[in-house]
Amino acid sequence: MTAANRPDETLMKILKTAIEGMLILEPKVFGDARGFFMESYNARAFDEALGSEVRFVQDNHSRSAHGVLRGLHYQLPPHAQGKLVRVTQGEVFDVAVDLRRSSPTFGRWAGISLSGSNHRMVWLPPGLAHGFLVTGDGADFLYKTTDYYAPQTERCIRWDDPALGIEWPTIGQAPVLTARDASAPFFAESPHFD
Secondary structure (H helix, E strand, C coil), rough: CCHHHHHHHHEEEECCCCCCEEEEECEEEEEEEEEEEECCCCCHHHHHHHHCCCCCCCEEEEEEEECCCEEEECCCCCCCCCCCEEEEEEEEEEEEEEEECCCCCCCCCEEEEEEECCCCCECCCCCEEEEEEHHHHHHEECCCCCCCCCHEEECCCCCCCCCCCCCCCCCCCCCCHHHHHHHCCCCHHHEEEE
16 A cells, blocks of 8 residues: 555645645655655645645746745736745745735735755745745746736736835845846735735
8 A cells, every 4th residue: 555545644734824825735755765755746635625626727947046036926817826836956935925905814924945855835825926035056946826827917016015024034145136026016006906
């Protein structure tokens, strides 16, 4: 009987965060001298954890150097995206901001360290802005999305908005940003979700 079939084995621990609906997923990692094995995605287990069916339509992979900060990005309806994110190599500080006016955590942020060694993943439901800062030498960042990339609906919030008060880690240098991210509007000026 494989580990996936044993009733006494929990293959993924699900943890809540400070943002409504945002979850940390910690997969069970089976390691030995050869390396490791883990189940990084299982539709049935994921849907059971969320209490609803999620359909992913696109996988993305980015590689970033030390100090790169990407975000805070999101897409507006009708192309709002839920995301399942993880790091396979390196380390990032991953951040989400709740843009849903109807949410009890509207305007709050949550951050977590994701790395190739801790194997954590984060579920970001639609309605959250997302970004990350590469805190290690570099990082390979992978994510699944529930809707396709739609540049006409893409928006960005300023990463250092004092009203949000995100506590980004110190990395010994100024973050490396695109011009678009550096000049993004503040939270109060950005479109939100109902």
